[in-house]
Amino acid sequence: MSRRLLVVRHAKSDWSRSLADHQRPINARGERAARALGAFMGDKGKAPQRIVTSTATRARTTARLIAHAAGWDAEVVEDRRLYEGNVGRTLDVIAELGEGVDALMVVGHQPTWGQLVQHLSGGDVAMKTATAVALDTETSWRSLRSQCCSIAWVIQPRLLVD
Numbered sequence: 001m002s003r004r005l006l007v008v009r010h011a012k013s014d015w016s017r018s019l020a021d022h023q024r025p026i027n028a029r030g031e032r033a034a035r036a037l038g039a040f041m042g043d044k045g046k047a048p049q050r051i052v053t054s055t056a057t058r059a060r061t062t063a064r065l066i067a068h069a070a071g072w073d074a075e076v077v078e079d080r081r082l083y084e085g086n087v088g089r090t091l092d093v094i095a096e097l098g099e100g101v102d103a104l105m106v107v108g109h110q111p112t113w114g115q116l117v118q119h120l121s122g123g124d125v126a127m128k129t130a131t132a133v134a135l136d137t138e139t140s141w142r143s144l145r146s147q148c149c150s151i152a153w154v155i156q157p158r159l160l161v162d
Contacts, residue, residue: 003138003140005136006106009108009113009127009128010056010061010107011030011031011037011061011130012026013129024056024057024058037069042069042071046103048105049101051063051066052107053106054085055079055080056083056109062107081093082106085108090112091144094106099141113127120144131156133151134151
């Protein structure tokens with residue numbers, strides 16, 4: 001069975017206020033980018049049945065803006081392991097929370113996201129804010145391993161908004 005993993009880095013953060021990293025929201029540019037990304041992703045087919053996001057405010061907001069703009073009604077699950085994570089911990093989250101779905105979106109942070117894409121596909125993708133990568137695989141979420149995925153597409157928000 002073919003599976004699709006959408007790996008999305010959160011949109012641009014708002015640094016204008018003195019907040020803890022976990023509480024930092026996205027800025028107006030980030031909101032525009034997330035909405036544009038959602039509209040693009042909604043046209044790409046294979047909507048995720050589940051979206052797993054870091055608990056950080058900027059990641060949660062990005063996930064919800066994308067889902068709304070894409071017209072998806074996917075379940076959104078927050079998992080703190082994606083905020084504090086590394087590739088191994090992220091693969092554990094995917095294996096656990098991907099159960100029962102064939103399309104999954106994860107929203108989180110650098111440097112883990114770039115490392116995750118490289119580990120799964122062998123591709124070196126610049127995971128700038130609000131970048132999305134679609135990875136396709138024939139393996140189960142629990143069996144993800146090095147270079148078991150192919151990159152279907154990569155989109156960065158600068159290609160979608162001014």
